[in-house]
Amino acid sequence: MRTVTLTEHSTSDPFPLGGTARERLFDLVAGRLEVQATADPGQVRLRSTSWVGAVHVPGLTVRVTPRAGMANLFTMFSAGIPGGTLGREEVGWEGGVDLVDGVAAFLLRAIDDCTRRGLLHGYLHREESLHVIRGRLLVGQVAVRPWAAARPPCGYDDFTVDVPENRMLRCALEQLLRWPALPPVLRRGATALAVRFDGVSPTVPDDHRGGVPITRLNEHYAAALDLAGQALEGVTISHREGEHRAHAFLIDLQDVFQRWVAAELQARLWPMLHVSERPAYSLDDDARLPVRPDLVVMRGARPALVLQARHRLVGASSALSQEVSALLLQAASLPVPTALLVYADAEHPPEPQMRIRGTGTRLLCLPLTLDATPDALSARLDEIAELVRVSALGPLPQRNRTQASAVVPTI
The missing domain is CATH 3.40.1350 (Trna Endonuclease; Chain: A, domain 1)
Known part of the structure; x- marks a missing residue:
């Protein structure tokens, strides 16, 4: 297993990379990490951008670290989290914690804080065939399929935990649990939190690219949803039949910096x-x-x-x-x-x-x-x-x- 370590906006020395690993790397990091050809067709260079984090493909691990150090990255990443939510000693800033581990620790604590007293509930409109009439009878569907009147189609509003906010947090937890190098203590914490989301439908990261609008009803979820959105934006996991999984967990420093500046100025102004x-x-x-x-x-x-x-x-x-x-x-x-x-x-x-x-x-x-x-x-x-x-x-x-x-x- 080869490991290549870069800082943001830097270029690696040439190194050999097989065709399969190169193809998987292209699939995972398009637009986030540049794979440059060299005079030797068997070797490549990697050019980092504003995205930092880690990428695992068969036979290769790439780590991209921020120039300013991990401590200030976590300071920026925690913008908007209520004071005291996570201290330096808990993340291990002083010890040079891995970026993915630090992001996971922030996310788990934010999810724990907002769901400790129970999951957010909301009304979802459902239409299904039932043995008894619930809500409104869908007369149009009965007219089209009168032979199915024994189980009449009904439309009703269900008060449930299966709302977009909880789906997004569950998705973020599941993506963390799929990360192969997640420390045992964080894996145990994520597993314990996942139990709270029983009854919430599973989703994939692409389902949440637009985020969830913050209202008065879900504002206590705001910090966790923001962190989950940033984490899901940088998560890519691919799998092909007969091959090992490839993982990418990357954070866009440009996006993090802009969010941090906005939050800090808002607090002061x-x-x-x-x-x-x-x-x-x-x-x-x-x-x-x-x-x-x-x-x-x-x-x-x-x-x-x-x-x-x-x-x-x-x-x-x-x-x-x-x-x-x-x-x-x-x-x-x-x-x-x-x-x-x-x-x-x-x-x-x-x-x-x-x-x-x-x-x-x-x-x-x-x-x-x-x-x-x-x-x-x-x-x-x-x-x-x-x-x-x-x-x-x-x-x-x-x-x-x-x-x-x-x-x-x-x-």
Whole structure:
């Protein structure tokens, strides 16, 4: 068994990979891990992207780790989980815990917290043939098949645990249990939790790609559903007759970083401002050019600032202009006077402040370095939140301007 270890956005040395393993690898990681050909047809290179985690195919294990370290990845991944849900000592941050193990620990604790007092129930409409009439008799079906009137078809609303929220959590648990290298303590925890979902229909990850809308009825499930959605997005398991299983469990750092920035800013800006994730707008008056900005800071019902969170900026200034062109177009169409680009890493860091010719939009580019202590990260987020507040609500009193001006040269 060969093991290849990469960091995000890096390339491996050439190594031999058989045709079967190469085909399985292509199937599992398309768009998440690049398999590059070399001059030797029997060897390949692997190029990692923003997806980190682990991939197992017959004869090969690939591990992709974040540049900033696992501790800060788990800090980002836990965005939105109630305080105290999971401590460092329980996940083992200090000991360099495996990414999949850490994600599994977060997910199990979140599911346990939201289902400890019982599963969410809801009404599902069912239509089936019964021995007694329940709900509404489906007269149209009786007319078509009168010989089946001994078991009349009925439509009724059933109060049940077999609702989309529970199906999604059960699916996430089952995918974790299929991971071959899951530690025994986590496997026992997942098995014990799976018992709670008796009566919930089994599903597959593709059934939950759209997620579950959060309402007042299921808001206590929100953290667990968010973590389950992120985990299911990166899970791929394939099986062919007569072959070993191949597994992939990958997490998109770009998605995690954006969610984390949104959650941290929301906690710091509420109730004066609200951070909306991917709201629907249109660039034209007739709504024929839809657009969904990454993040929009709202002042009541009015957009005040558009924000883009990027885990890594790749390339020089020409690449940056392509990166921010959509952001500036969104800012001009909303319209808002300020567009904010928050990034964790950049090959060529952009200028902290630019004025866009023609529209007058102010573009602020702020680094949020992840290779720092939790206290330093929190302090930097405080500064960015203060700048957002000033841009959206107006200048601060004289005594508070020093902290805000520390983020960019001029407010």
